Amino acid sequence: MNSLTQNALRALLYEVATLPKPGLVDPIGHSTHPDMDVYTFIDSSASLIPYFENCIAAVQTADDDLLNLFEKIRVLGIEAEERMFTATNGINTHKGAIFSLGIILTAFAYAQKNYANYTLNDIQAIIQQMTCNILDDFHHHQDTAGEKQFAKYHLTGARGEAYRGFPTVFKIGVPYLTQANGTTQEKLINTLLFLAANVEDSNLLKRSDDPQIFEWVKSQIEIFFKRGGYHTNAGKQFLNRLNHEFTKQNLSLGGTADMLIATIFVCLVQGIQI
């Protein structure tokens, strides 16, 4: 297995193993996602191995046109969604990760093939070139949650992240996780919450149908960090209360979880201790 595929799989499993996560599936809870549990995520993650290997193979046969490469991996992404749905009996676990992680992994494979040395800025530039036409999707169809939210609120969701080279991952998540202290669990919980304050998560908006939800989440996370984050008992107690609130309001942070997966992946590829 290619080491990029191994790190993609590790990133998917690190994320679902991390607990306690508000509004997300972890090994002890899935109250806002009654149709899935940690095993659904393990099955889903394993089903994505051929997808990552196919993205890397697509880079090996690609010409210099990054738009062509993106067209190829989008087809692979649709196939991967089908395999995911087969593995999970029709449950959407990783649609966002197939998209975001697939693009980022492909950019790393491209840089490894074509550059003697590369920086994370180069990876972002490759992603931007691959996805420079992606916002055109919004003019062609309005079927998915992301497309409907663009029509209603002008939020560009996962596509906007890709178009801008995933600044949430490269400029927020990776720098934060790189300097984070504590155990792996503490670092990953704090990184998830830090990301949640910065992501316009289409999953969160879909569940609440209220754009004010982003301000509310930000205000809660500010309190969490003022109490010392997951390093302190006060922070842990606050997070428990926040988890109950997410359950009560049936909120989910699915898009933020995908940004955490991508952040972990980049750190693992870069050899950063997590």
Ligand SMILES: CC(C)(COP(=O)(O)OP(=O)(O)OC[C@H]1O[C@@H](n2cnc3c(N)ncnc32)[C@H](O[C@H]2O[C@H](COP(=O)(O)OP(=O)(O)OP(=O)(O)O)[C@@H](O)[C@H]2O)[C@@H]1O)[C@@H](O)C(=O)NCCC(=O)NCCS
């Ligand atoms: C082009 C796609 C991204 C199409 O997806 P969509 O139009 O729905 O776009 P978004 O909503 O913007 O994003 C898709 C998923 O990405 C995650 N996400 C959300 N916000 C962000 C963000 N700000 N930055 C990055 N990533 C984000 C999120 O995935 C997670 O949530 C999923 C569950 O949510 P959802 O699908 O909304 O809801 P349900 O299945 O109904 O579940 P519940 O409401 O019950 O919880 C889960 O998968 C998480 O991973 C967004 O959902 C892309 O998918 C694509 O290209 N697909 C290939 C096919 C294609 O080309 N389609 C487009 C042309 S037809």
Ligand SMILES: Nc1ncnc2[nH]cnc12
């Ligand atoms: N742990 C998780 N729970 C729910 N949705 C997710 N999408 C990605 N990871 C997730």
